[in-house]
Amino acid sequence: ELRVKLTPAAKTLFVGQTFTANAELSTCGGGVKLSDTFSWAARDPVVATAESTAGRVTAVGVGTTWVDVTGEEYGRVGAIRVSVSPAP
Secondary structure (H helix, E strand, C coil): CEEEEEECCCCECCCCEECCEEEEEEEECCCCEECCCEEEEECCCCEEEECCCEEEECCCCCCCEEEEEEEEEEEEEEHHHHHHHEEC
């Protein structure tokens, strides 16, 4: 069985802020790290955008969206919740 660690699992940003997401895969017990190439995609690009190969997420509008994480070998492995507030 596959174990997925998404960092962060959720993120709250102000419009204009960015962060870089990370994904790690391992066997269920965590003993063997697995390798995969990930792509990142925001479900609502009006709220946030994601650089598909780098995992860099930018908040562009107020709201909440999810950034889906997909591995070339293992398929969709999860999603990161992104909430965006107006810039202070």
